[in-house]
Amino acid sequence: MTIREATDVFSDWALRNRDEGMEYGHAKSVNEMLEIAIPMLKKPFSVIDVGCGNGWVCRQLETYEGCNRVVGIDGSVEMIAKAKQKGSGEFYLAKLPEWKPPQKFDLIHSMEFLYYLKDPVDSLRNFFTDWLNDEGILIAGVDHYLENKASHDWPKSLNVHMTTLSEAEWRQGMIDAGFTDVKVRKVGQKPGFMGTLVISGKKSK
Template identity: 40%
Template sequence: MKHPTEVFEEWAIIGKDKGMEASHSASVSEILDFAISQTEKNSTEFKFLDFGCGNGWVADKLSKNNSCSFSMGIDGAKTMIMNAEKRKSEAVFLLKDLNSFELNHKFDLIFSMEVLYYLENPSSVIKKIHGMLNPNGRFIMGIDHYFENEESHDWQEKVGTRMHLLKEREWLDFFTKSDFKNVYSWRANSNDWAGTLVITGTN
């Protein structure tokens, strides 16, 4: 099987990242509307990180939010970051190995969409993300590949890369064992399918 970064590199080269942007937009909008409204209750401004930013569309969008004082996106695929930089955005984009990254920044809101199940050790990354949050900071993630969504069970074979197929309860446990507070989940954009599994917590 290919490494996940290889797959995303290929997708970025052929322009599939634009399709991902379109297909995820409804779930992402619902997730961000909630996350931003909750974050703004704690502060008049916030710093934002998109973990696994792809072509940068979310970090770019947040950079235009009046309450967002700093927006950053990181990704492991070089061409994804190159596509993000073409946006000429005020957001900062960095090429990072998402399994072993280092950042000298703290954030009030960290977001991740369709990334965590590709990682070698999702639980350790979630714990690391917890340490990157400012007081009262929030991490929120969305995934479509999870056990309760039966339509996603064959994605690993179809895409040809490793994916962790985990139950909702397992993802929630990763959060609680990483010392997140106020942990809960819901399904976004679930009109005619299982929906995007959303999990969030604060530090």
């Protein structure tokens, strides 16, 4: 069976309104991630949401005091179409690692995206070099990781590629990319779910 592109899977989900369930399911983890990241930023600040889906995090970020620009990118045609329908924000249909932003940002946020990349550690290096302003912050959450054994069957059940990294590999990937103040933690824990693995780091001058 041919492996499907994750972006095609997500377009199917958008057409079936499954994006709303993703929004509900990820909200607790994302809120905790933003509570970590936003206080670390100087105002005003700009944000890019990588793998923005229907744009729900972007719309939330627009309400934050001091946020002067929010950009969302996603490789799913239907998800970006929904994002543009639901709000007036700045959204781009784009696939990584090829796409590069026209300007740098103070915060990169990503939820449930990075492990779909063939080489997410290389993308961390690209984020550090080409996407972030000095003193900028990257924060990313993944539910599929080595220690979360419940997620190990996801690639097979969805028939998509996923890169399975351990907590230690994510941490080392951030350090190797050049980030400082690297932290790896879990948020959003609940019965039956060991939590979203959150990686964060700073681009020091």
